[in-house]
Amino acid sequence: MALVYEYMSGGSLRTYLTAGKDSNVRVLSWEERLRILLEAAQGLLYLHTECNPPIIHRDVKTANILLNHMLEAKIADFGLSKAFQDNRSHIPTIAGTQGYVDPEYYSSFKLTEKSDVYSFGVVLLEMVTSKHPIIVGGREKIHLTQWVKQNLAIGSNMDDVVDSRLFGRYDVNSAWKVVELAMSCCSETSAQRPLMSHLVSELKECLDLVLGTSSVMDTVRSSSSRRIAFEVAKNGESLLPDGPSIR
Template sequence: MNLLLLLIPIWLFSYTSFAAPMDVRPDSPLSSIGDPVLPTEKEPLSQTSSDMEAHSPGMPEVRIVHHQDLNKKILIALIVSSALLGGILLFLSCFWIYRLKNSKKSNAQSQESLDASKGLSLGPILGKFTALRTAGKKGSVDAIEYQLLVAATNSFQESNVLGEGGFGRVYKARFNDNFLAAVKRLRGQGQDTEREFENEVDWLSKILHQNIVSLLGYCIHGESRFLIYEMMHNGSLESQLHGPSHGLALTWHLRMKIALDVARGLEYLHERCSPPVIHRDIKSSNILLDSNFNAKLSDFGLAITGGTHNKSNIKLSGTLGYVAPEYLLDGKLTDKSDVYAFGVVLLELLMGKKPVEKMSPSQCHSIVTWAMPQLTDRSKLPNIVDPVIRSTMDVKHLYQVAAVAVLCVQPEPSYRPLITDVLHSFIPLVPVELGGSLRVADSVSPARS
């Protein structure tokens, strides 16, 4: 409507400008009256009449020729005014389309800025991640802008800290109302931090398994390094067992399910990856639990490809209490080193104790050293079990689990079982609804727990 109001005066101005000559009539009687050139002397009437008669035949011809010229001018004026009007319309249309596009672009940028202030959405990144996971494809993870992490963690506020360890802090990140993630901010700088960061991104961009945590993205900001994982709502196994709840949420069947999930994750690394992968840092703090208590392995910063490794080609790393004796003493590292660490985690699940506990300010003892004599004594075994699960455990199954744990923590690597054998020994101990093959009427589901 505004465009039409603008065009009406332009068209009227064009029309009146070109139509003005049409009102000029040279043969009008008024033109002779206004003529300043008049005869000064009277001529005889007869002569005047004869002159009029002499010239009168030519006057109609002059008048006709003049009207043809006017018609041509009118036609030209109409054509020119129409062309001018069409040009103006075309220009205004193009200008209007240009303004419309700019307006849409400006609105989009304004919306992005608004999203940034509220906690930006990872729409494209999450869409790609979901598509890859749904299709079962492996692919590289995405780099995420630092500003996104700042907005999602509320500038890394203390209230958003989920946990802290030697690697750094983990923050809860809210990217929109429906999506949460965990952001690990690596502590320290230097070659070791950079190598572990690159190792984590490299391995988790290749590995796809239900019992291995998913990496959503990473961020490099100056000297800082960040890793963005799927959110695991029940935290780590360490926080569940040794935190404020002291394992109250973990029933016997749930603990067996967690052991089965960890065994499945390790079996995938040892037997199904090519080349095989040694995790090298299996411990309760690196076992994460989702909202249904599904366990997933995390922290692949120390992971390496399989084979026999020794001190000459690998740096000694790990966590005290979980490190296999042959690796600690001689630097020998194989897949059986992961099996030993799994055995220690299994003892934590059974007894609710930490892998290394202080007896006094100057003395510590290992859970393996302390538990080994009692694990093989059936009369003593029920007494060392975590009190939280004593009333719900199946004693027959307890003896089987204790036997597996004893084999896994054998000092000699060749005596330890393959993780595949461990996996198959746990399947009959876990209820069907929790991923095993055990059928019991009163089995507990994760949701109810």
């Protein structure tokens, strides 16, 4: 028996989030991150609603989100996947990866599509912060959801939570929205978590926010460039002969 996958030359999403300064892997832009999240969410929605019978992935994590050369995302590794009927399946042993497993699963062994939603919530936070689901500090370990909660509870702004490698180049409103979605996905009880259909809709809105902001900024830059060119032509000399370059 063999399982054949399409070759995904971009590797796993986790590789991009853990790459150091000396790595050849570039840092994903905020827009790219949102596109990848949306595509991954659409993949999970397909498993939950379009497959017959529906399928629970059971091991949703950034290492199982693969990218092609265009950075298009696909959900991979269905080794732990389980078809379910009536939105519920009983699994006698814990399956999944530490940090991503639904906390309800440990006590009830009842597996639902909301188990994938919890794991995807952790993926959302990973994409925002580029941190591992289990953060190790000295002898202590803390889950990423708790780390984000603690930072926001003490009044930290989004810059203290978002991946520092972005150097502030992200849309704040969409970042807050993604964090809020992640926290709702990671609710302790499955009844409080959203469906994948809701996540797909909300992530589309996040991407629209970014694309709208980019469009506005492009218009502003274009307008500024035209104004500067006009002033230069009118005065017959450069306005900024010794000043910093304009980008």
